Amino acid sequence: MANKNIAISFEDVSKMYRLGLVGTGTLGQDLNRWWKMNVLHQEDPYLKVGQTNDRSTKGDSDFVYALQNINFQVEQGDVVGIIGKNGAGKSTLLKLLSRITAPTTGQIRTKGRLASLLEVGTGFHPELTGRENIYMNGSIMGMRKAEITRKLDEIIDFAGVARYIDTPCKRYSSGMQVRLGFAVAAFLEPEILVVDEVLAVGDAEFQKKAIGKMQDVSTGEGRTVLFVSHNMNSVRLLCKNGIVLKNGMVEYTGTANQCVDYYVGSNIVEIIPHVVIEKKHRWYEKKHDVEFLEARIVNDNPAAMASDEPLIIELTLKVHFRNHEEMQYSAVLVNDADICVANYTSDPIALPQQDLYKVRLEIKNHALPAGKYMMHFSVGRYDFYAGSTTYDDIRNVLSFEIKYQDLAQKKEFLSWNSRWGLTYHTGTDIEARVVV
Amino acid sequence: MKENSQDWDLVIKPTRSLWYIDFKEIWRYRDLFVQYVKRDIITVYKQTILGPLWFFISPIFTTIMYMFVFNTLAGISTGDIPAPVFYMSGNILWIYFGACFGTGQGAFTGNAGVFSKVYFPRLVAPLAGITSAFIKTLIQSLTLIVIYMYYVTHGVPLHLTIEALLLPAIILLTALFGLGCGLIISALTVKYRDLNNLVAFGLQLWMYATPVIYPVSIATKPELAIFLKLNPLQGIFTDFRYMITGMGEMDWTGLLYSTIVTLSVLFLGIIVFNRQERTFMDTI
Numbered sequence: 001m002a003n004k005n006i007a008i009s010f011e012d013v014s015k016m017y018r019l020g021l022v023g024t025g026t027l028g029q030d031l032n033r034w035w036k037m038n039v040l041h042q043e044d045p046y047l048k049v050g051q052t053n054d055r056s057t058k059g060d061s062d063f064v065y066a067l068q069n070i071n072f073q074v075e076q077g078d079v080v081g082i083i084g085k086n087g088a089g090k091s092t093l094l095k096l097l098s099r100i101t102a103p104t105t106g107q108i109r110t111k112g113r114l115a116s117l118l119e120v121g122t123g124f125h126p127e128l129t130g131r132e133n134i135y136m137n138g139s140i141m142g143m144r145k146a147e148i149t150r151k152l153d154e155i156i157d158f159a160g161v162a163r164y165i166d167t168p169c170k171r172y173s174s175g176m177q178v179r180l181g182f183a184v185a186a187f188l189e190p191e192i193l194v195v196d197e198v199l200a201v202g203d204a205e206f207q208k209k210a211i212g213k214m215q216d217v218s219t220g221e222g223r224t225v226l227f228v229s230h231n232m233n234s235v236r237l238l239c240k241n242g243i244v245l246k247n248g249m250v251e252y253t254g255t256a257n258q259c260v261d262y263y264v265g266s267n268i269v270e271i272i273p274h275v276v277i278e279k280k281h282r283w284y285e286k287k288h289d290v291e292f293l294e295a296r297i298v299n300d301n302p303a304a305m306a307s308d309e310p311l312i313i314e315l316t317l318k319v320h321f322r323n324h325e326e327m328q329y330s331a332v333l334v335n336d337a338d339i340c341v342a343n344y345t346s347d348p349i350a351l352p353q354q355d356l357y358k359v360r361l362e363i364k365n366h367a368l369p370a371g372k373y374m375m376h377f378s379v380g381r382y383d384f385y386a387g388s389t390t391y392d393d394i395r396n397v398l399s400f401e402i403k404y405q406d407l408a409q410k411k412e413f414l415s416w417n418s419r420w421g422l423t424y425h426t427g428t429d430i431e432a433r434v435v436v
Numbered sequence: 437m438k439e440n441s442q443d444w445d446l447v448i449k450p451t452r453s454l455w456y457i458d459f460k461e462i463w464r465y466r467d468l469f470v471q472y473v474k475r476d477i478i479t480v481y482k483q484t485i486l487g488p489l490w491f492f493i494s495p496i497f498t499t500i501m502y503m504f505v506f507n508t509l510a511g512i513s514t515g516d517i518p519a520p521v522f523y524m525s526g527n528i529l530w531i532y533f534g535a536c537f538g539t540g541q542g543a544f545t546g547n548a549g550v551f552s553k554v555y556f557p558r559l560v561a562p563l564a565g566i567t568s569a570f571i572k573t574l575i576q577s578l579t580l581i582v583i584y585m586y587y588v589t590h591g592v593p594l595h596l597t598i599e600a601l602l603l604p605a606i607i608l609l610t611a612l613f614g615l616g617c618g619l620i621i622s623a624l625t626v627k628y629r630d631l632n633n634l635v636a637f638g639l640q641l642w643m644y645a646t647p648v649i650y651p652v653s654i655a656t657k658p659e660l661a662i663f664l665k666l667n668p669l670q671g672i673f674t675d676f677r678y679m680i681t682g683m684g685e686m687d688w689t690g691l692l693y694s695t696i697v698t699l700s701v702l703f704l705g706i707i708v709f710n711r712q713e714r715t716f717m718d719t720i
Contacts, residue, residue: 009444017718095717099448099555102714108448119553125475127482136475139468140554168482 005076006111007192007224008097013106015067015092015248066092068248070106074241076191079218079225081239081256083232083263088245090228094118094196097226112191112224115141119196121181126170130161130180133169137184151187158209159183179206186213192224193217197231214238232260264337271372272399273302281394289321290351290379290391295398298360306404307370311363313398314435315377319355323389324381327351329361329432332376333368334396341373342366344425346432348381358436364429374399454707461557468556472564477571491575495531499523506649515651516683518587521594524580525677526648532573532607533614533669534639539565540618540705541635544626544716551717558713562619566611573607584680599686600679609672613698619705623712647673651684665690668697 067089074080082090096103098116123140124133134155138148148155156162159179161172169177195214211234218225218238229235235242235256242259244252252262274296275281298312299305313331326348333342344363375398380390462469481487502523506512514522543562544551551558588594625631643649646669655661664670671690678684 096448100552101717103448103450105450107450109444110446110448111444114446116554122553123550125479127479128475132475132478136471139465139471140550140556142465142556143467145467145470 006073007076007078008074008111008226009109010070010072010093011107011109013067013070013096013103013108014065015089015096015101016063016104017066018063065248067096067103070250072243072250072253074224074226076111076224077218077222078241079227079239079256081235081242081259082226082228082245083230083235083242083259084245084251089248090245091118091196092248093245094194094226094228097194110192113142113189114192114194115185115188115190116194117185117196118194119181120178120185124169124177124181127168129168130156130165130172133180134184137181138188141185141188143188155183155187158186158213160206175203175206182206182210186210186217190223192226194226196228211237232264236260270399271303271401272397273297275397277394277397281397282392283395284393288392289319289323290327291318291320292316292377292379292392292394293318293356295375295377295394297398297400299400302398302400304403305400307366307368307402311366311400313361313363313375313377315359315361315379317357317359317379317392319351319357322351324383325351327379327381327391329359329430330378330380331361331363331430332378333366334374334376336372336374342368342423342425344430346430347427349432349434352434352436354436356436357434360433360435362431362433364431366429368402370402370405372399372401454710455703456710457559457706458557462559462563465556465560469560469564469567472561473568473571476564476568480572488575491572492579495524495527495576496579499527502527502649512650512654515653517594517651517677517681518592520583521580521587521681522651522677523649524583525680526673528573528576528580529610529673529676530643530646530648531576532569533610535569535572536566536611536614537618537621537639539569540615540620541622541625543619543622543709544712545622548717559709562615562709566615570607570611593682594680595682597679597682597686599675603676603679606672606676606679609694609698610669612702613668613672613694616698616701616703616705619709620701623708626712626716642667642669646670651677652687653684665693668694668701670694 070089070093082093084090092101094116095101095118097108097110097114098118100118121133121137123136125136128136131152134152135145135148139145156165159176159182161176161180164172164176169180172180214225214227215238217223225238227235227239239256242254242256243250244259244263252259254262274294276294277292292315294316296314296316298314299309305311315329328346328348330343330345332340332344335341344361346361349359374396376393376395377397378390378393380388380392382388481490484490486493499520503519507514507519507523539562543558543565547558547561550561584594621631621635625635645664645667647664652661652664652670652674655664671687671692671694674684674687675691678686
C-alpha cells in the first residue's frame with residue numbers, strides 16, 4: 001500500500017480571487033500589499049480576509065478562496081471524477097493543474113506528460129482548413145508535427161469529417177468543429193489527461209464514441225484521468241473514484257458511485273418541520289393577492305414518518321385582495337435526487353372571512369417509499385374562463401423523512417420507486433380544510 | 437509526505453523566479469512556433485482577391501502619401517537619398533517596429549482565448565509574432581529593392597556599405613525593442629484597459645519623433661537634435677539608411693545607445709512577461 005505510484009498530488013493548495021471590478025481601486029491595494037510584504041516583510045495582508053466561497057451569500061470581504069487547502073492524491077491509472085455545484089471550484093482546480101493560472105499557496109506535483117482538455121479545438125482559426133487546424137490544435141496541445149502526421153488519417157476518420165478536411169473551418173457546423181477538436185485530443189498520448197465537461201457537446205452518436213474513447217484511454221492504456229462533469233451518469237460510467245468539492249473545499253472522497261450518491265443526496269441536508277416564508281423561497285414574483293406566511297408539518301415526528309401515515313401540513317396565509325371566493329392548494333413532493341415525485345392539488349375550498357387564516361392539508365394514502373422529501377406549495381384558483389391563476393408559489397420550504405415503509409399494506413404489485421418519477425393526485429388524496 | 441523520494445516531472449508553485457526563461461521547453465514546442473508563423477502568414481490573404489499582393493499595397497501607398505505630403509508639399513529634404521528610397525526604407529522598418537510592438541502588447545490580450553484553455557510556454561506566441569512580422573518585412577523589402585535598383589541603374593550612386601553586415605543586428609534590435617516596449621505596455625493594459633487608447637495615439641506621435649519621414653540632419657537647433665537623439669529608434673533608423681545607401685553618416689553612438697536601451701527594455705519586458713504569465717488569467 002505504501003508504495004503506490006502517485007501521479008498527481010495536491011498539497012495545501014489554495015487559490016484566492018478578488019471579487020468585483022478588477023482594475024478600479026486596485027492600485028492602492030497593490031501598493032499597500034507591496035509595502036507590507038516587501039518593505040515591512042509582513043504577510044500578504046489580503047490573504048487573511050479570504051472567506052468561504054459560497055456564491056449565494058454575500059460576504060463582507062472582496063476576496064474569496066476559490067479553493068482552500070486542497071489536499072488529495074491521485075494514483076497512476078486512476079480515473080477520478082470531480083463533482084460539485086457551480087462555483088465549487090472544479091474549474092479552478094483544473095486550471096491550476098493545467099498551469100493556466102498559478103495557485104496562491106501550496107503546491108501541486110505531477111508525474112508524467114500532462115495534457116488538459118478544458119476545451120476542444122483550442123486555437124482553431126476559422127480561415128484555416130480542417131487539416132491545417134489539426135496541425136495547429138495538435139501543436140498547441142503539445143504534439144510534435146511528425147506525431148500529428150502519423151495520426152492524421154486516424155484523426156480525420158475518428159472525427160468523421162473526411163469530406164470537409166480541406167474546407168476552412170468557418171464553413172463547418174459547430175458540431176463538426178467539436179468533433180474535429182475532440183478527435184485531435186483523443187489521439188494525444190498523455191500519461192495524465194485532464195478533462196472538463198467537453199463531452200456535453202456533439203450528437204448522441206459522437207458522445208458515445210467519445211465516452212468509449214475515454215474508457216479505452218483509462219482502462220486499456222492505464223492513463224490517469226481527472227474528469228470534471230455535471231453529468232452524473234458519465235461520472236458513474238467513466239470514473240473509479242471521485243471527489244466532491246463544496247465552496248472550494250474537498251467535502252467528500254470515495255468511489256465514484258459513493259460520491260455521486262453523496263452529491264445527489266445533498267439536496268436535502270436537514271429536516272425542516274417549520275418555516276417562515278421569506279423572499280428566497282419564491283422563485284417567481286407573483287401578484288400576491290393571497291400570500292403564504294408560514295408552513296409547518298403537523299405530524300409528531302417529521303424526521304421519522306411511516307409510509308402509511310397521512311402527512312398533515314398547516315399553512316398560514318394572508319389575503320390582500322379577494323378575486324375569488326374559493327381557493328385551491330397544491331403540494332409538490334421532491335425526492336433527494338431532486339426528482340419531482342408527486343403533485344397534489346386540492347379541490348377548491350371557500351376563502352374564509354378573515355384576512356389572516358390557516359389551512360390544513362392532509363395528504364392521504366401517499367405510500368411514499370423510504371427517503372427524504374422536500375416540499376413546494378402553491379395557492380391559486382382554476383377558472384373555466386381565465387384558466388389557472390397562481391397567487392403564491394413557494395419552493396423548498398418543508399422537508400421530512402419517511403423511515404418506515406409498511407410493505408404489508410402496499411397496494412401496488414410493483415413497489416413504486418420514487419426515482420421513477422411523478423404521480424399526480426387531485427381531490428380525494430388531498431384534503432384541504434380551513435382551521436382558523 | 438513519505439513519497440518525497442519520488443521524482444516529479446512537474447511541480448506547480450505559487451511563485452517562480454522572474455528572470456527565467458525555459459529555453460528547453462520552448463524548443464520542445466518549436467512545431468507550435470512554426471504553426472503560429474504559418475498561420476499568421478497564410479491567414480492574411482485567405483479569401484482575398486489580391487492575395488499576397490496585400491503585403492505590398494500598404495507600404496507602397498504610405499510611401500506615396502509621405503512623398504506627396506512631406507516631400508512635395510512640406511518640402512522636407514531627404515538629403516542625397518532619392519525620396520522614394522528614403523521613405524520606403526523608413527516606412528518598412530517602422531511597419532516592422534509597429535508589428536513587433538503590437539505583438540508584445542497583444543501577447544496576453546490577443547491570445548487570451550488560447551491561454552485560458554491550454555498551457556504551453558507563453559513566450560512562443562510573441563516569438564512567433566515577431567518572426568512572422570519579419571517574414572512579412574522581407575516580402576515587403578522586395579518593393580524597396582525594386583525602387584533601389586531603378587535608381588542604381590539610373591546613375592544614382594546608391595551602394596551597400598561595409599556596415600551593412602550589421603543589418604541583421606539592426607533588424608534584431610528593432611524587433612526586440614518593439615517587443616520589449618510592447619510587453620511592458622501589455623502588463624499595464626491588462627489591468628487598465630484605457631491605456632490601449634493612449635498607446636495607439638502615442639505610437640503615432642512616436643513615429644513623428646523618429647526619422648521615418650525626415651533625416652535627423654534637418655534638426656539645426658542643437659536642443660532639437662538632442663531631443664531627437666534621445667529616441668532609441670533614431671540610431672537604428674539613421675544607421676539602417678546609411679548601411680543600405682552609403683549616404684548620410686553612420687551614428688555609432690546612436691547605435692550603442694539603442695542597443696543599451698533595447699537590452700534594458702527587453703530585460704524589463706521579460707520580467708513583466710513572466711510575472712503576468714502566472715496570474716494574468718485572473719485579471720484579464
